[in-house]
Structures are given as C-alpha cells and as structure tokens.
Amino acid sequence: MNIKRWTSALLGFPLIAAVLIFGNTIVVDIALAIFAFIALNEYFNCIKEKAKPIYEIGYASTILIALVHVIKPEVWIMIIPIILFALFLKVIVTNMRVNISDVAFTLLGIIYIVGSMIFISIVNGCEHGKLLIWYIFFASWGTDIFAYLVGKTIGKHKFTKISPKKSIEGCIGGIIGAIIFMVLYTIFINNNYNMNISYVYIVIVSIVLSVIGQIGDLAASTIKRFGGVKDFSNLIPGHGGILDRMDSVILVAPFVYLFLVILI
Secondary structure (H helix, E strand, C coil), rough: CCCHHHHHHHHHHHHHHHHHHHCCCCHHHHHHHHHHHHHHHHHHHHCCCCCCCCHHHHHHHHHHHHHCCCHHHHHHHHHHHHHHHHHHHHHCCCCCCHHHHHHHHHHHHHHHHHHHHHHHHHHHHCCCCCHHHHHHHHHHHHHHHHHHHHHHHCCCCEECCCCCCCHHHHHHHHHHHHHHHHHHHHHHHHHHHHCCHHHHHHHHHHHHHHHHHHHHHHHHHHHHHHHCCCCCCCEEECCHHHHHHHHHHHHHHHHHHHHHHHHC
C-alpha cells in the first residue's frame, strides 16, 4: 500500500469538499483559477525542453475561470480569437524567436487545462450546480480508485504502451467503480434533495464518463512521455502534481455539463 498516496488523498478531500460545499460561486471560481494556474505551470514545465511556452499569455488565460460568471456570455465567443491574436503578436514582436510550435503548444495547454476546467465553474453555477458538480469528481474518483485497486489485485493483461502499468482488468474495474459511485450519489440526492434523475441514465452516463476519464488519464501520460517526465511535479506526495490528480477530472468536466446539465 502506498501510504503517501492514501494520506494525501484523505487530507486533500476535506479541503476540496469544503470549497465546493461552503464556497459561493466566486470562491469556487477563484479556487479553480488557482488550480488551473498551477496545472498550466506544470504542463509548461513538462514541455519546455521541446518548445518555449508563452508563459504570460497562458497564465493570463487562467483568470478567465475566475471571471466565468462575470464576463457576459456574448463576449465568450471572442476569447479564442483574442488569445490567438496575443500569441501571434508574440511571434511578431520577438521576430520569430517565438515560433509556430511554441504557439501551438501554448494554445494546447490553454484549451486542455483552462478550457476544460472552466466547465467545473460553469456546472457549479448552474441550477442544482452544487449537487451536479460532484458527478465530475465521483466519475473520476470512482474510476481512479477502482482501476488502481483492481489493477493492483488482478491486473494481468496490459492495456497500452502509453501507460504500461494499466491493465484491461483495471480499466473494467474503473468503469464499475464509476457506476457504483455515481449510482450511490444519485440515490442520495434523489432521496434527500427531491431530484428525479433516472438510474438507467446514470449507469449509461457513468460508463461513458469513466471511459472519457481514462482517456484523459492516458492523454496526460502521452504529454509526460513527450516531456520525458514521470510526474508533472512533486507537489502532492504519492500523487505527483495537480495535473496528475486532475487529468481525468479535466476531460470529464465538459461532458458532465453536456450529459447532466444540457441533456438531462
């Protein structure tokens, strides 16, 4: 058993829970912006030997999460063009010392981290958002916990060279874990908060979100392999960095918004 891994998880959960349960929309947005800043910095440090990230524009983009409920909806359509303008302007004013590769890697980081994490804020600000936001974490945590336990216990068939420790058994266990976590949570909110969410729908969504979360985990692994690092940082003992812990959450968040806010 990895004592550091479980200790960090047990200490980190109450902090996250406190922010999500007791924090108002502004507090949650600011907290997520800080997490995004740290995660983006980890990403930039990971790929800095392969490209020259445009740090200042990337860092500035994380402020968007803190302002997600302040900026008018009709302005958001201009965000990507403005970021692209700023990135290409950097290429021009540096006389191409910053090149198109640097622009591409910087934009990827902004879309991957900031563009995905912003959906956590959006879900939190929706009707019943304080309840629905937990689906993001339960889908991800249920997958991670069961994939780890099942893979460690009975995992024999390797899944992909991208992450050699992952097994087919672990992947299936992760899906089962997501179903268990999300169904139990649905029972809780249906019985205690007068929600009427279909259990059949939640099982289907659990499977889809678990697969998406595992793809998110593998996506982060491809970035780490590209950058030649084992973890994005050593910020969290036993887990690595913020981005190591949020790799599945990041990709799951937009799809929770789709399945449990728009389509429900």
